[in-house]
Amino acid sequence: MEAGDHRTSGRRILATLAGGAALIASLLAAAAVERPSGTERRGGRVVIGVSGDVSSFNIYTATNAFSQEVDDLLFLKLADEQDDFKEGPPTFRPSLAKSWEPSPDGTRLTFHLDRRARWSDGRPVTGDDVLFSQRAASSPEVSWVGRDVKEFVADVLAPDDRTVVYRFTRVYPYELMDAVEGNVLPAHAYRDVPLAEWPKRSFTSAPVVDGPFLLKKYERGSLIELARNPRYMRAPLPNLDSVVFRIIPDETSLVNELLSGGVDVMENVPAVAVRRIEADPRLRLVRVPDLSYHFICWNTARPPFADARVRRALTMAIDRDAIIEALLPGTGRPCAGPVLSFLWAHDPSLRPLPYDPDAARALLKESGWEDRDGDGLLDRDGRPFRFDLETNQGSRLRADVAQMVAEQLRRIGIEATPRVYEFGAFIDRHEKHDFDAFVGSWRESTKVDLKSAFHSASREGGYDYGMYANVELDAVIDRARATATTEAARVLWFKAQAIIASDQPYTFLFERDRMNAAPRRLGGLRMGPRTAYAGLEHWYWEPESPPGKGNAR
Template identity: 30%
Template sequence: MLYLTFAGCCALSNTRAADTLPDKTIVYCSEASPAGFDPAQYTTSVEASAAAYTSYNRLVEFKRDGPGVEPGLAESWDISPDGRQYTFHLRHGVKFQTTAYFKPTRDFNADDVLFTYQRMLDPEQPFHKAYPVVFPYFRDLGLAANITNIEASDPYTVRFTLAKVDAPFLQKVAMPFTSILSREYADSLLANGNARDINQFPVGTGPFIFRSYTKDAQIRFDGNPGYWQAGIVQVRRLIFAITVDPAVRLQKLRNGECQVMSYPRPADIAGIRTDTNLQLPSQVGFNLGYLAYNTTKKPLDTLAVRRALDMTINKRAIIESVYQGGGRLATNPMPPTQWAYANNLKDAPYDAAKAKALLAEAGYPDGFELDLWAMPVQRPYNPNARLMAEMIQADWAKIGVKARIVTFEWGEYIRRARAGEHDALLIGWTGDYGDPDDWLGVLLGCDAVQGSNFAKWCYRPFDNLIKQARATTDVEARTADYLQAQAIFKDQVPFTPIAHSTVYQPLSRDITGFRIDPFGPTRFWGVGLK
């Protein structure tokens, strides 16, 4: 059988003593506490930054200097001619981290890959049964249904077999949720009845070693002196200083208490830009802030009601007040920089009179009441969810709809939203791997209604197009399917796109090597201090 082969080279570094790392500390003023450190469970950049890109690696990694993927724990891979088998050739000599709570006795090998994926794939897998958590991305992206077999032909070769072609498969296995766990560590946790500790005490092959976590306060990591790739670990210590208030984050940055901060307020951008002690790299955000309607709840299960709510939101006023020059009005369920974006779609014009008429036709001439959920933290796609909620509340009041603004702690907000407790929900997305499937499938597909499809919208004409596009590598055919799917989305209004925001990254002038990750997480790979 002929195979199409992809390979790359990343030299293994020699194991170094800890004192050979630069005796420097980077403090990152982050915006929220992670819900945990088991990357397979989570879909937000909070956990990706604090776990996946510190403690772990994946078979392949997203490139830091451009689009596409590159070798990670797999140094090369083969794809069968029919596109349904991927054979990964694993890197030799990679060490798992030694921590206060685990000392590995062997190097990374195929057993770790098999454990990582079988835990997500097989509900009868012993560790899964001992710690039965949900793996939303694995399900939402169709991997749970499409991976039919994973096998190791030797300790450094693993083959995945798919039921159908999955065009963005390599990008999917580069995502944070596929971070490779240590089977040896998992076995020790299972033997001691402590399977849940995998979410509190991470062990991986990554560039930083977990040391401690105090919720809502601090996460401490040490640089990994034995990291397998040279040039990635540039400091001896990395600290996440969890600081919810963006004004306090900026004050700490200016005072030298941290060297990197997340998500400044739009009103602070001009001042940061002129501060000679700071850097302010930025880029057009590969993101979308939106308002999801829970289509399983009355009256939001009625199309006329969703259309009335949608056409009453003054997006331009929101862009001006919430984003303050750092946002672009959104009309589609994905950003205009994504290939297969439908340029011809337009918003329904603002029309309160027509909205009232639609509500009357739907049986709500006097309006109705609903809960409007607003995020408690800044996100790259929404700098001020509370203000946005208040503006939408005022817009809807004009047509007799009374919205009660509700919020929860961030982890609880996501958990409750996945469970479908909300009526209308402010949320958003940053593209994870540069494929339309990541937007249309993950946010709107039927497989994702228990995960990141917060509209709980399962519409078969739409879903069939998404699955059809996923099952071919023909870009022209995929584009045609995605264009048609976006038209269906616009007609059915499961959510209202609000804005695409610019991402700003304030840094100390002494930070070197930092790159904004287009997919949202904050990575400290190759980042150092002068």
């Protein structure tokens, strides 16, 4: 990342905040619609460069977002989410289910499966497959990372092969979203492995699928090759013969491969490479809002971070605008809380705490932190204010953030030492709550639900790594999750955001837009906030004259 030290004026901040909603709305609209123009053609291969590997081809044992993206190309869901989540929860279009309807009392959803849906071995997709997948999704033995979305599903029935009925314990806005979350797996291909054994299996193959692509080849840490599924229910899609994901962990090497033609598509281009890509006449950049935000998590179980005044002071001592200007020029935006600014439940009146080192020093003094021995560091009870600020290998952005934060905190007498850990060790330390603070990011679902990271029930077994607890917040989250209407839920989520912003268990740093690179000749793109690969079955190569060999892979 580029590492200048440019400050943003207050006037510029206001302009950014005021213009952000309009920019995001235009990005959402643009990302949704690149339609074929009649010149669409079949055939060819696309090579996509990625920095990491899948963890599993079984979605219920997968542990990273890229696995979900690849699994979505292999296995269908009952319905597909749309990117229309600005005004309310997203809508869905038919996928395995051709239609669905709620019961009059709102406690049941009945899905009708599309008769065209077949597994790649020729067997029909049936209600038995849906029931089997629901059992896996909700099984404590499998312990799927998304299992909480099934919390209000009372049971699932299949009156016949083509009908599935979900029954809920209560009426709430996310019934459809929760019912269809999780891919449908072929029961006959997975049933022989007991659910208790699933977490111990690697699932490095996917012999039977129903999505647009088949898994043709997998070389761990190197490549994933997908081929057109001839039994896909929407044949003749996909347009492409094959898609290859090349795994190139080093960001610089990945950019060089893109520019040399070794890969066709790269998601999440680093800011330092944007100008080089813009200068290449073969390539274009597709800008989309990113469903993530970056933060610093404070371990509230450790002094001094147990004191909300200290956490607020730390936030006010961090110049987030300078960080954005240096590391994400033109694509980053300060964030004030845990709900992304382009989601329906975001409170637009919430503002980030200001950068104000003097106010930070005053709060710290009120909390007992002063430089009593003249060594330049604040101290209390004879102990200097110093801590480790952790991040993980493989993220230059987070490493740069940690360095800049350490420099800024030093100016007010706090010594933060950046520490970089291998990703597995990084997560292990969080799960054991064995850290002072860390720079991290959450890739969010479009389902607004703050329980997993901020409810005290999530301190063990959830993602409340900082051991944050607030009884009032717990009650608000519980009510918001169970409320029957979107408007009532919005009021409660606004309240929850205000509590979190006041307590500052995180210093909320920024959200951003992603810049994805693709060839100008590659048509049918539907890159959006949730994934760059939405609608990949519609991608196609436009003819070139004379034909070059770079894309005739």
